[in-house]
Amino acid sequence: MITAQVLFALLIWQLSPGGLIPGPLRVVEALGNLLSGRLLYDSLLTSLILTFKALAYSLVLTLLFSYLSVLPFFRPAAEFIVKCRYLTLTGLIFIFTLLTRDGGALKLSLLVFGIVPFFTTSFLAVILRTPAQELELCQTLGYGRWETLYEVIVIGKADQVFEVVRQNFAIAWMMITMVEGLNMSEGGIGTLLIKYNKYNDLPHVLALQALIFGLGLCFDYGLGQLRRWFFAYTKI
Amino acid sequence: MTPYIKKEVLLQAQGVSLCYGEKCILRDVHFSIRDIVRPGIRQGQVVSLVGRSGMGKTQLFRLVSGLQKPTAGTITLRERKPAEVGGGVIEVWRERPVQAGDMGVIFQNYYQFGWRTVKQSLLLAARRNPALAGKEEEAIREYANRFDIADVLQRYPGQLSGGQQQRVSIIQQLLKGSNFLLLDEPFSGLDICVLEKVTELLLQVSLSDELKTLIIVSHDIATAVAISDTVFILGRDAAGEGSTLVREIDLIERGLAWRSDLREDKVFLDTLKEIKDCL
Numbered sequence: 271m272i273t274a275q276v277l278f279a280l281l282i283w284q285l286s287p288g289g290l291i292p293g294p295l296r297v298v299e300a301l302g303n304l305l306s307g308r309l310l311y312d313s314l315l316t317s318l319i320l321t322f323k324a325l326a327y328s329l330v331l332t333l334l335f336s337y338l339s340v341l342p343f344f345r346p347a348a349e350f351i352v353k354c355r356y357l358t359l360t361g362l363i364f365i366f367t368l369l370t371r372d373g374g375a376l377k378l379s380l381l382v383f384g385i386v387p388f389f390t391t392s393f394l395a396v397i398l399r400t401p402a403q404e405l406e407l408c409q410t411l412g413y414g415r416w417e418t419l420y421e422v423i424v425i426g427k428a429d430q431v432f433e434v435v436r437q438n439f440a441i442a443w444m445m446i447t448m449v450e451g452l453n454m455s456e457g458g459i460g461t462l463l464i465k466y467n468k469y470n471d472l473p474h475v476l477a478l479q480a481l482i483f484g485l486g487l488c489f490d491y492g493l494g495q496l497r498r499w500f501f502a503y504t505k506i
Numbered sequence: 507m508t509p510y511i512k513k514e515v516l517l518q519a520q521g522v523s524l525c526y527g528e529k530c531i532l533r534d535v536h537f538s539i540r541d542i543v544r545p546g547i548r549q550g551q552v553v554s555l556v557g558r559s560g561m562g563k564t565q566l567f568r569l570v571s572g573l574q575k576p577t578a579g580t581i582t583l584r585e586r587k588p589a590e591v592g593g594g595v596i597e598v599w600r601e602r603p604v605q606a607g608d609m610g611v612i613f614q615n616y617y618q619f620g621w622r623t624v625k626q627s628l629l630l631a632a633r634r635n636p637a638l639a640g641k642e643e644e645a646i647r648e649y650a651n652r653f654d655i656a657d658v659l660q661r662y663p664g665q666l667s668g669g670q671q672q673r674v675s676i677i678q679q680l681l682k683g684s685n686f687l688l689l690d691e692p693f694s695g696l697d698i699c700v701l702e703k704v705t706e707l708l709l710q711v712s713l714s715d716e717l718k719t720l721i722i723v724s725h726d727i728a729t730a731v732a733i734s735d736t737v738f739i740l741g742r743d744a745a746g747e748g749s750t751l752v753r754e755i756d757l758i759e760r761g762l763a764w765r766s767d768l769r770e771d772k773v774f775l776d777t778l779k780e781i782k783d784c785l
Binding site for chain 1: 571572573606607609610611613615617618619620621630631634662664665678679682
């Protein structure tokens, strides 16, 4: 049914008077053009490496602050990070430029700064939703505070880390195209997108958008599968 | 009547109250549970706490389990501890306030860690018990066979039936090694066949050790009375706000303890009526 709906939407798109907006056939043609060259693969690789690096750093920072947030001393810091979602990256570019040594580090730090508040918000919500009975079961088994933290939050919520990454991956993926525009020498799909936009090459822009969208869906699916694979109990 | 003696106090509540601000839920609760000794039998204790809904049964359950502190009063447990006397080691009775972890607690919904298999959950508990050091796996196998859950050891709690979850919860708390087992509404929502199995299981647990003490919080008066030796009734009186223990019924004195043929007994039926009248 979904396939039929997608085909119907594409048909309407193709038949509607386009004007400046290219039809799906032209987009497919541009996509073929992109796929036949090396530039797209190099750009994708650059973007993926940057994304995964940023995800790894963000995850470490998120887990650190989230786990520590159960201690009253670290709670304000975690709450401040959550509020940082409302900061725009554009206004911080100059400060980050001063703090980082090159374009690569600038992009990475901006991405991490952008991702961590979203990851932390989601993971703190997971921690706050911890049922009292999980903690009470630990108490009845004679667990101390650290043992309870380890069992209930670190081990018990490990599968949720995957879910948090899955749900917030879109933020990272969305920001990658933005930060890559800041330092175009290293390439990346963001750079490619800006280049095609600059020359108003809409078929290639839309082809790239379709690729980015498709890759995002693949990550979404892949992370979901990984969660089920690593944590068999999530399937129950 | 079967000969028995009530010996040392194992658990005692003195003047226990629980208030939230101006509102008192429990007031001046006193009770004690004594070690019942029967010649030739490892006889544990089974005490039921009954009361109408909203009387604070669960609150008292939480206080006794050490999960919550009373506003006033103390709940103390007495346990045998080895002590050096004159170059030798003898066991002496020591008294101390109840803390979380002292009691084996079985919650109404038999909560288990969803991310641990049954065996992993049981191992976590067994490792807390110094008496089982190095023999944890063996102890788990033994309990699993005795309670008929050997075939579900590798499953997660979400894959178990209600009865299996209950047995896992009980074994987990038994493996932990506590002499006290608190059960919150263990008969709730069970059909008649499962109910019989559960009562049989609890009696089996009570006979596993001389000091094993089951405290059952329930509103199923008939089943609670049928397996208990003592019943505490939580209710209200004219003395003040909040619930308190209005009555203690010694079922041994009435010849109602440790019997399986009670349901049609006149004394049993009269006792049920007496309890209902107190509620």
